[in-house]
Amino acid sequence: MSQQPLIEIPTLNQNENQQQGPNIKSSKLQKQSSLDHLSVHSFKSGLTYIRDSWKSGMAQTILNMPFHLTIGSSSGCNASVGITTAFIAALTNGFFSGSNHSIYMPSWVVIGLNYQLVKTYGVEVMPWITIIVGIYIYLAGLLKWHHLSDFIPVYVIEGFLLGIASLFFFSYSDYMFGLTDNHSNRGVELYSSYYDMFISFQERGDLYYFVGAWCVFLFLQMGRIFFRQFPWIFITTLTGLTLGIVYPTEKCLRSAYGQVTIYFNFIEYDGPKFHPDFQVVSHLLTQAIPITLFILIQNQFCARAGQSLSGVKCDYDQEIQCVSTANILSGIFGGLPCCASSRMYILDIKLRKTNQWSSILNALSILFFYGVFSKFFMDIPFYIISGQLLYMIINIPPWHYYVNLYRTQRKLILFYIFCIAWLCVNYGAIQSTLIGSMHALIIFAQKMSSPSAEVMTNQKEGVYQINLRDSNLHEFEEECNDIPPNLEGTYTVYRFNGALNYINIKGHIDQIKELAKTDVFILSFRYVCVFDFQAVDSLAIIIDNMRKNSTQVYITGLHPGMLELLSENKIFKEYFTNESHMFHHIEKLPSQ
Secondary structure, eight states, X not given: OOOOBSSOOOOHHHHHHHHHGGGSOHHHHHHHHHHXXXXXXXHHHHHHHHHHHHHHHHHHHHHHHHHHHHHHHHTTSOHHHHHHHHHHHHHHHHHHOSOSSEEEEEOXXXXXXXXXXXXXHOTTHHHHHHHHHHHHHHHHHHTTGGGGGGGSOHHHHHHHHHHHHHHHHHHTHHHHTTOOGGGSSSSOOOOSOHHHHHHHHHHHSOHHHHHHHHHHHHHHHHHHHHOTTSOHHHHHHHHHHHHHHHXXXXXXXXXXXXXXXXXOOOOOSOOSSOOOOHHHHHHHHHHHHXXXXXXXXXXXXXXXXXXXXXXXXXXXXXXXXXXXXXXXXXXXXXXXXXXXXXXXXXXXXXXXXXOHHHXXXXXXXXXXXXXXXXXXXXXXXXXXXXXXXHHHHHHSSOHHHHHHHHHTTOXXXXXXXXXXXXXXXXXXXXXXXXXXXXXXXXXXHHHHTSOOXXXXXXXXXXXXXXXXXXXXXXXXXXXXXXXXXXXXXXXEEEEEEEEEOTTTHHHHHHHHHHSOOOSEEEEEEEEEEEEOHHHXXXXXXXXXXXXXXXXXXXXXXEOHHHHHHHTTSHHHHHHHHHOGGGEEXXXXXXXX
C-alpha cells in the first residue's frame, strides 16, 4: 500500500494470507495490490469505506467550491475551468495519491502567474503550461527534491497555515457584504489597504448579509462544539438552496461567475494570440519553473500538515507522482495547474479512518452539484457561502498548538509564526515560507557549526586529553586504539565525532590550526557517521599543508566505504597510494 499507519498491528487474516501467499497466482496478487490502494478488499468493505467517507468528500466539495470558482475566474479563464480542474484533480488523487488526508484542486498560489500568461497568450496557453508543469514535477520527483520538506520546521508550516487563513479571510470578505469585488474576471482587485477595502465594503455592502454570514458561522461553530460528527455543513447548504429557490436574489454565486458547468476542452494548438512556435514554447518552458516551484511547496506543506494532524504517514514519492499525473491530465482536458489542499481541519472526522474514497466521492460530488445541478447550487446566497468560509478559516490554524507553545514559554516560536503569517498576507504565501525556511536554515547552521571532537597528545609525560572548551589537560588513562604501534616522537590525535559537513568543517579546521605543532598528527574517523565532499576537500588541503611543513600525518579508523569516498579527492588518493603505511582502516565493522 502507498500509505501505512505509523504503527501497524498484524491480524489473523494477515497471517493467513502470508501463509497462503506462495499458492496465489501473480495476477491475483497484482489485482489485490491495486484494490489495497483504495482500502477495498471486498464489496462489503468497499461499501463500508464509502459510508465512512461520504461526509468528508461531499462536505469538502461544498467548502472548496468558492476557491474552485475564484481560481478559474481570477486566472483569466472562467469559473467552469476551475470546476473542471477540480473534478479531474480530485478523481486522479483518489486513485493515485500517496496521502489519505488531501484533496486536489486548482492551485491558488499561482493565480497571478496564470493571469499574466493568459493576458499575454490567451486562454489557449493554460493547457500547455499545465502539461509542462506536470512534466517538471515528475522530473523533480526523480531528483527527490520533494523530500526537502522533511527538513522544514513545524513552525514554518504553522505560520503558512495561519497566513493562508488570513489571506482567505481578506480575499472572501466581500461575500459578507453581498459584493463581488475580489472575484471578477479581472485578476486581483487591489485597494490601497485592507482598511480602505473594508470601509468601501461597509459603504456599498448590505449589512444584513454581514449579520447573516456571522449567524451561519456561529451555527456551524456551535454545532461543532456540541455534536461534532453531525454534518452541519449540509444543513446550511440545504438551507441556502431552499432560500435561493424560494427567495431568489442577485447576490449569489451566479452574479459573480455566471452559469457554471463541467466541460472538457482538449488542448488547442492555435488561438487569437497563441501560436506555439519555438520562441513561445521556450518562453513557456521558462515560465513553468516558478509555477512548478510554488506548486511543489504548497503540495508538500499540505501533505506535512495533514500528516502531523492525522498521525498517518504520507508516501511522498507516490504523492509527487500523483501531482504530476493530475497536472498532465488537467492540461490534456483543458484545465489549470493543480495540487493538494489540506482538508479535515473543520470536519472533525477521525482522520486515520479516511482514505482515497473520500477524494473520489469529492470528485463525484463536484460532478453532481456543479455539473448536473449547477443551476440550483449557483443560486446559494453569499451570506451562506461566507458563513461556511468563516467557519473553515477560523478552524484552519491549529490553535491548540499555539496554546501549547504559550504554556511551554515558547513565545519566540509564536513570534516567528506570526511573522511568517504577516509576510504571507503582505508578500505572498510561498515567499513567506521561503523566508521562514531560510531563517530556520540559518539557525540550524549556527547550532550545527560547533565542531565536536576529542584531542589527545603526549607532549608531556603520559597521554593527555585536551578539553577544547577550557584548554585544560586531563590525563588520559584509557588505551587509545587510534595510535599506531611503535610511534616515536610527540603526537596529537584529533578524533572527529559525528558528521563532517560543510557547516562544521570550518570549525574543525580552526581548532586543528590552534593546536601546538607535534611530530605526528593523527586524524581519527572512527566515530564519523557521514561526511560530504566539501568536508573531504577542506581536510585534504590542511593535510597537504601539514605534510609540506614536515609533519607526519596518520589517518585512522577508516572503514572501506570511507576509504572509497576519500579516494575521490586527488590529494587523498595520492596520499593513500604513496604512504599506505601511514593509515589503517577497519577491516570489519564492529558487531552491533
